[in-house]
Amino acid sequence: MDPENIFPSFDIDVEGIITAIAENGYRKVLLQGPEGLKRGLPLLAEIIEKGTGARVLIDAEPCFGACDHAGERALAAGADALIHLGHSDIPSMDRNMPVPVHFFHAEMKVKWDMLHAGLKKIVETVSSKRIALFTTVQHISLLDQAKRFLEDHSATVLIGEPGGREAFPGQVLGCSFSAAEGLELENASLLFMGTGRFHPMGLSTSTGKEVHTLDPVTGAVGKITTMERERFLRKRFGSIQKARDLLDGGCMTGILIGSKPGQRRVELASDMADLLDVKGYDYRMIVMDSVAPMKLFTLGLDLVINTACPRIALDDSVSYVRQGIVMITPVELRMALDELPWSEYRFDEEW
Amino acid sequence: MDPENIFPSFDIDVEGIITAIAENGYRKVLLQGPEGLKRGLPLLAEIIEKGTGARVLIDAEPCFGACDHAGERALAAGADALIHLGHSDIPSMDRNMPVPVHFFHAEMKVKWDMLHAGLKKIVETVSSKRIALFTTVQHISLLDQAKRFLEDHSATVLIGEPGGREAFPGQVLGCSFSAAEGLELENASLLFMGTGRFHPMGLSTSTGKEVHTLDPVTGAVGKITTMERERFLRKRFGSIQKARDLLDGGCMTGILIGSKPGQRRVELASDMADLLDVKGYDYRMIVMDSVAPMKLFTLGLDLVINTACPRIALDDSVSYVRQGIVMITPVELRMALDELPWSEYRFDEEW
Known part of the structure; x- marks a missing residue:
């Protein structure tokens, strides 16, 4: 075998x-x-x-x-x-x-000709040939080859250092975009190699910039445009506004603590509790392993501040809305309570 | 409040x-x-x-x-x-x-008149007025009152001592019927106070006797007859035979270890592995928290020996069959491998 x-x-x-x-x-x-x-x-x-x-x-x-x-x-x-x-x-x-x-x-295994064709399209499209390159761990070993290919096509490539949650340079996670932090991105084009729109949307939200995308398996290219980011933000602002209304209406609020080893933000949950205490809102503290809409519905919750996996509130929000539950991140609660201006919207990366 | x-x-x-x-x-x-x-x-x-x-x-x-x-x-x-x-x-x-x-x-709260009416029906029905009384923990404090009522109606009441898994005399669990063990049941009628047919079926299988049932909330009475027990056994014998065929056909077999604190029978799982080793059958060891059909299906398993919660193989077997999985208990594996005669069928109580 x-x-x-x-x-x-x-x-x-x-x-x-x-x-x-x-x-x-x-x-x-x-x-x-x-x-x-x-x-x-x-x-x-x-x-x-x-x-x-x-x-x-x-x-x-x-x-x-x-x-x-x-x-x-x-x-x-x-x-x-x-x-x-x-x-x-x-x-x-x-x-x-x-x-x-x-x-x-x-x-993930890739066909090099597909990847190269995609990279070629990117290099022909980007406005600045200073390209900041990001990927997820399934494609991490492609970074070097992609860098060389782009440099051979007269681009300059930037790869950021990992933060506390990443193992590799250039790596992003749904809950951390540290690789973008140390880079001088003002005159750079951003390129995310990978699948799905969640990670590049996080990058775009974190940096305030458009993000080119390249699926290294199919070679398909795309972009998170400013318009798409703003559409995403409008949805999140909608949830923040709903959270504000729910709190003022005396809803059943839960602060969610994750029990998975890398999601245990007990102190952040406690900070959220303090914030609600100061503002005079009532809430319960909820402990959960795999976060799921039905478990929150069973407890009768209307509003959930999720300190476990940050991705769930942003990526799966529809499943929660279907159960009549609004789920927000800690960053979003701070916005709902006017502790943070809405213009400073960012993904939840407080680890 | x-x-x-x-x-x-x-x-x-x-x-x-x-x-x-x-x-x-x-x-x-x-x-x-x-x-x-x-x-x-x-x-x-x-x-x-x-x-x-x-x-x-x-x-x-x-x-x-x-x-x-x-x-x-x-x-x-x-x-x-x-x-x-x-x-x-x-x-x-x-x-x-x-x-x-x-x-x-x-x-569970009960209406005493409902319970008394049910007990009266029982006392008028039972063949022997030596009544062995069993219940689950939701009704445990009714035992004394039920005992007094039955004694006032000229019955003798037996209540068995708890084993290692029960907290109270007369208590049964889906995974333990120790309360029946120390009692002299030959000339006794058995009465289970509670809901559902799983616990009284376990009692019936464990003792080889018919079991009267009484729902203490509604007062409804019923019985696990010898015929019903035999129908249950035929289904289990069907699963044991299928397990035997699957093993001989070189199926993908899993030995399931539960990770929940009261279900961790690591040694029993190891005994099951030794048994399969001796007989020359291949298998994999599987660890799971909440046992669920889809998790086993995802791993491509055909046959599962469940050392976690014993109740699952017996009570939920249809959900597993639907996923094309045969699930059996350790007792049943011993029968499938001719280590235990089928006539000695019993629930899995090896803790």
């Missing part, structure tokens, strides 16, 4: 996993991966068992990020360590883990 | 909760309850906050039993203790908890 055949779209460092288990003398490990890799985990577990002699348990819970690692379930199941696939480490996450956690990210 | 109005169908010892928090000097507690009590938790949290000055966080995850307590989420959210509503303690459960856990069960 060849690991290549288990995950045909991804590169995973199977040798590295086997080495980590052997070198540390683990006898029993828990293997965890996100939904896109789940189907392959039983075969991968078998390969690792054969390569190490260790017992490999498979974690069957949904998994959404490195913040969501199963270190505590590993301990519960009697494993010596967790092998977490598909995401890179969050260096600033609480290191006080019950068992050692090893992160092995998964890189 | 009166706690009576928060949970109109239940009696909960709110004063006891307040005393426990005050006596232990807790400053921050996590409050957890099952789905039936969830809606009332925000108001109850407010009452407790006013009565103690402590901060009360509400756990929003689904909750299915004392085995499923949120001691670890309490720690994650920075709470000093967990207040668990709706279930009684499982004394034999791992005491190595990250924070102290206080259990307060909830008793």
